[in-house]
Amino acid sequence: MSPRRPSLLSAAESAVLPTVLPAGARLAARDLTLAAGARTLISGLNLEFAPGEIWCIAGPNGAGKTTLISTLAGLQLPAHGRVELDGRALAEWPGNQLAQRRALMPQALRDVFSASVFETVLLGRHPYLAGWGWEQAADRAAALAALAALGLGAFAARDILSLSGGERQRVALAAAVCQDAALMLLDEPLAHLDLHHQIDCLKLLALRASTGGTIIFSCHDLNLARRYASHALLLDGTGLVDAGPAREVLSAGNASRAFGYPLLLIESAGHEALVPAH
Amino acid sequence: MTASRALTIWSVLAVLALTGLVASLSLGSVAISWRALAHAMFQPDGGLTDEIVRSLRLPRAGAGFACGALLSLSGALLQVLLRNPLADPYVLGVSGGAASFALAAMLLMLPWWGVDAGAFAGALLAVVFVLGMARREFWRADPVEASPRLLLTGVVLAAGWGALITLLLTLAPERGLRGMLFWLAGDLNGAAGAWPALLVLVLVLVPSMLAAPRLNVLLRGETVAQALGVPVARLRLRIYLLASLATAAAVVTGGTIGFVGLVVPHMLRIAFGNDQRMLLPAAALGGGTLVMVADLAARTVVAPAQLPVGVITAITGVPVFLWMLLRRRH
Numbered sequence: 001m002s003p004r005r006p007s008l009l010s011a012a013e014s015a016v017l018p019t020v021l022p023a024g025a026r027l028a029a030r031d032l033t034l035a036a037g038a039r040t041l042i043s044g045l046n047l048e049f050a051p052g053e054i055w056c057i058a059g060p061n062g063a064g065k066t067t068l069i070s071t072l073a074g075l076q077l078p079a080h081g082r083v084e085l086d087g088r089a090l091a092e093w094p095g096n097q098l099a100q101r102r103a104l105m106p107q108a109l110r111d112v113f114s115a116s117v118f119e120t121v122l123l124g125r126h127p128y129l130a131g132w133g134w135e136q137a138a139d140r141a142a143a144l145a146a147l148a149a150l151g152l153g154a155f156a157a158r159d160i161l162s163l164s165g166g167e168r169q170r171v172a173l174a175a176a177v178c179q180d181a182a183l184m185l186l187d188e189p190l191a192h193l194d195l196h197h198q199i200d201c202l203k204l205l206a207l208r209a210s211t212g213g214t215i216i217f218s219c220h221d222l223n224l225a226r227r228y229a230s231h232a233l234l235l236d237g238t239g240l241v242d243a244g245p246a247r248e249v250l251s252a253g254n255a256s257r258a259f260g261y262p263l264l265l266i267e268s269a270g271h272e273a274l275v276p277a278h
Numbered sequence: 279m280t281a282s283r284a285l286t287i288w289s290v291l292a293v294l295a296l297t298g299l300v301a302s303l304s305l306g307s308v309a310i311s312w313r314a315l316a317h318a319m320f321q322p323d324g325g326l327t328d329e330i331v332r333s334l335r336l337p338r339a340g341a342g343f344a345c346g347a348l349l350s351l352s353g354a355l356l357q358v359l360l361r362n363p364l365a366d367p368y369v370l371g372v373s374g375g376a377a378s379f380a381l382a383a384m385l386l387m388l389p390w391w392g393v394d395a396g397a398f399a400g401a402l403l404a405v406v407f408v409l410g411m412a413r414r415e416f417w418r419a420d421p422v423e424a425s426p427r428l429l430l431t432g433v434v435l436a437a438g439w440g441a442l443i444t445l446l447l448t449l450a451p452e453r454g455l456r457g458m459l460f461w462l463a464g465d466l467n468g469a470a471g472a473w474p475a476l477l478v479l480v481l482v483l484v485p486s487m488l489a490a491p492r493l494n495v496l497l498r499g500e501t502v503a504q505a506l507g508v509p510v511a512r513l514r515l516r517i518y519l520l521a522s523l524a525t526a527a528a529v530v531t532g533g534t535i536g537f538v539g540l541v542v543p544h545m546l547r548i549a550f551g552n553d554q555r556m557l558l559p560a561a562a563l564g565g566g567t568l569v570m571v572a573d574l575a576a577r578t579v580v581a582p583a584q585l586p587v588g589v590i591t592a593i594t595g596v597p598v599f600l601w602m603l604l605r606r607r608h
Contacts, residue, residue: 123495
């Protein structure tokens with residue numbers, strides 16, 4: 001770790017702790033079936049996501065990770081069944097109230113128009129705006145805190161069109177953090193990030209979970225998932241789903257089956273890692 | 279962007295608009311002094327200068343302002359709707375429909391109100407076409423980026439209208455051609471009055487300003503907008519209808535004045551940023567001032583002859599815009 005880099009966690013703690021969530025969000029999938037065309041991605045899933053839990057959704061390309069996250073966020077309707085937040089079906093939530101309760105960070109965005117990083121992150125406050133829609137001082141403070149939490153303080157005035165892929169990714173994450181919702185859904189939040197930014201991001205998510213947040217993210221790095229997620233949901237693309245504690249679900253046997261490639265679990269000095277067998 | 283910064287920008291633009299209005303009222307074939315102008319505005323007694331100011335110059339300046347404001351506002355809205363900085367009020371064919379019907383009305387030798395009614399009917403028909411063909415874009419709920427399909431639908435329909443306009447021009451008798459070409463280039467000479475266009479301006483601007491925070495979010499893409507609680511399909515439909523109404527009213531009043539709707543929102547974006555809450559009213563003020571002043575030039579530079587105002591907006595706008603664009607770092 002470079003000594004010049006400001007300590008992230010202290011900034012993150014000071015930024016994230018004061019806005020501690022009023023009550024944990026309980027998300028539940030009830031008999032949830034997802035399909036893409038004629039293909040069933042998930043069939044009859046019953047699962048609860050509780051406050052304090054960090055769920056990693058893993059699976060091969062096209063297995064339905066994005067579809068699942070999008071459905072859990074209420075942006076897409078399932079083929080069958082429903083998703084409930086705090087005991088109420090997502091479809092019954094008014095848009096604004098839902099947006100104050102759950103944040104979604106989608107996969108890489110395509111931007112066309114210039115905007116500053118600060119303005120972009122500040123959009124996360126949209127669910128809280130009233131009247132003609134001008135932000136209050138508290139909204140600005142929340143955006144600055146989210147920028148600080150992701151080590152983006154120095155980027156506030158930068159144009160989003162001039163950012164690298166990893167920087168954009170962190171800006172999108174900051175916008176989701178700024179939305180201040182008890183439930184966070186993140187689609188590939190670690191993509192394009194350097195290892196130390198991946199770990200910072202996961203620590204930030206862990207911190208939010210430890211203060212009562214519910215976190216669900218998709219991820220391709222099974223080792224990071226095993227280390228930081230409390231639970232995992234493994235899709236194999238044929239409708240079968242394995243869900244439970246992360247280390248049990250993401251075992252060498254399960255992962256080999258789902259990804260169609262043999263993996264081995266190796267151990268050294270108390271650390272474990274899944275590696276390709278050949 | 280804060281409310282106070284936006285207010286400052288609007289105030290500066292409003293002062294420019296007022297200056298342009300005073301210039302439009304006092305300059306022309308008969309120069310009118312400040313004193314006479316104040317007299318005509320506040321204590322008219324029916325004298326010649328009062329008549330020139332009140333029944334000739336004021337309606338024309340008002341119509342010019344309304345046209346420019348509507349076109350610029352419509353351009354700003356469509357650039358967000360299509361997430362494309364090159365969109366202008368005419369890109370989805372509203373003006374093509376209006377022009378086709380207006381030219382047909384001229385061909386039939388209808389009076390001015392017949393031409394205006396034709397233009398409005400044509401604009402409505404063009405809107406109905408786009409709505410019908412792109413209904414999936416306006417009514418589906420899943421977060422799919424709809425802009426490219428909508429843009430293509432509109433562009434192809436606009437091309438169809440273009441062909442129809444060429445056909446009508448080919449069929450037109452020699453003596454009618456000049457009036458038709460002036461109409462197509464944008465001309466305020468025959469503008470019947472400013473009130474209908476100014477009324478539409480208010481009717482479009484207020485709902486646009488109310489939707490502006492949601493438009494800021496929509497600029498980040500459909501998925502982000504939906505995740506932040508914005509009903510995307512409904513918002514898109516509303517923006518499309520507002521922009522179409524604005525374009526239709528402007529085209530009925532002043533013909534197809536080019537360039538304003540593309541360039542004014544861009545210049546303001548380059549100068550002050552892309553916050554829609556600031557940009558939409560600023561675009562209305564800026565576009566209105568530009569067309570009002572351009573029309574002043576159109577009726578004075580080669581007086582007693584008059585130029586179509588659309589020629590002036592394009593001739594002055596192109597170099598200024600290129601300079602602003604090339605001067606930027608990115």
